[in-house]
Amino acid sequence: MKIKYDKTEQKIFLIAALICTPGLPLGLLFLFTEWGAVVPVLYLILMYFSPIVAIAAWFGYLDSRFYFGELEKHGIDLPVHKKNPAEYDRFVMQINEAQKNFTNAPKVEPFEKSSMILAGIAWVIAAGHLLWLFWYAGHFAKLGMGGEIGFMIFVGLLVTAGWGGGGYFYFRQRSNTLYKNDGDPYPGKKIRANLAKGILTMLVMLCITSAGFRLIYSMTDYVYRSRLQNIYGDDWRDHLGDRVEKSYLKDDN
Numbered sequence: 296m297k298i299k300y301d302k303t304e305q306k307i308f309l310i311a312a313l314i315c316t317p318g319l320p321l322g323l324l325f326l327f328t329e330w331g332a333v334v335p336v337l338y339l340i341l342m343y344f345s346p347i348v349a350i351a352a353w354f355g356y357l358d359s360r361f362y363f364g365e366l367e368k369h370g371i372d373l374p375v376h377k378k379n380p381a382e383y384d385r386f387v388m389q390i391n392e393a394q395k396n397f398t399n400a401p402k403v404e405p406f407e408k409s410s411m412i413l414a415g416i417a418w419v420i421a422a423g424h425l426l427w428l429f430w431y432a433g434h435f436a437k438l439g440m441g442g443e444i445g446f447m448i449f450v451g452l453l454v455t456a457g458w459g460g461g462g463y464f465y466f467r468q469r470s471n472t473l474y475k476n477d478g479d480p481y482p483g484k485k486i487r488a489n490l491a492k493g494i495l496t497m498l499v500m501l502c503i504t505s506a507g508f509r510l511i512y513s514m515t516d517y518v519y520r521s522r523l524q525n526i527y528g529d530d531w532r533d534h535l536g537d538r539v540e541k542s543y544l545k546d547d548n
Contacts, residue, residue, distance in 0.1 A: 298377035298386055299477065300359040308359060312352035318345020350495070357491035358477075365478030369393050393480040407476070410469040413493040417462035420501060424455040427508060435515055439538040443518060447511045454504050461500075465493060 363373050371389045374382045428451045435444050465488065468474045474487040488496070522539040523531035 298374050298383065299362050300355075301374040301377040301382075302363075303376055305356060305359040305363070308352045308356035312349055312356055315345040315349035315352060318349060354491055354495050358489065361476065361489040361491060362478040365476045366480075369478075369480055371478075371480065390480045394482060405471055406469045407471055407474070407487065408469075409490045409493075410465050410474075410487055413488065413490065413497070414462045414464075414466035414469070416494070416497060417458050417465060420497070421455050421458035421462060424451065424458060424504065424508065428452065428455065431512065431515075435519065437538070438519055438536070439540050440515060440519055444515055447515060451508065451511060454507060458500075458504070461497075 366373060371393065372385065374386050376382055377386075428448060431451070432441075432444060432448055435441070468487040473484060475481065475484040477486050477489060479486075519539065520531070520535075523534055523537065526539060527534050
């Protein structure tokens, strides 16, 4: 039986998070001063290494908080050093005792609020992506690019559907009859994603999908500007916002 975290690890996570969190603002300070040129290695550490470590450390700290909270709810002592044989034996004994007393488990609500919060966040992001796609379609259709954006919209809808499916994934985990929190000793249920894990996952995916939507826009805008240049030559910038049609292209004449 594995102990996921101990109190010592939690302290390490917190210390690392507090030390590395100021790294990004300090790196920005270096960016706009001469310090970045004087100590470029320190600048790179502050701008790129420290934020990654800070995010990982905060995640570990919050994840351990949720884990310990669940253990305490079931009367299990928090391990200070999980590699200590005596502490490990005591932990396993308490887990086994809790599982034997499964019928006396603390009563829980039928639904877990954190899972519904994560589902709501995912669905809000999906709705935001959908609204952006409506704007994108209207914007480029008005510019005469309606025939070229179909595939891009299809890709965007797939991404939006993925966010909707992710929301359903978290919404399904709200059931306390099918899922349990990490640290719950009682058997027979799957472990659900807690707030820390769910939010971190969605932040990473939001960065990826937002970059993808930005790429969709940039590619379409590039094609639009290329058409303007083909139609108007060197004066194409004066016609930004004009509608373009294939029949207007020089190559088609």
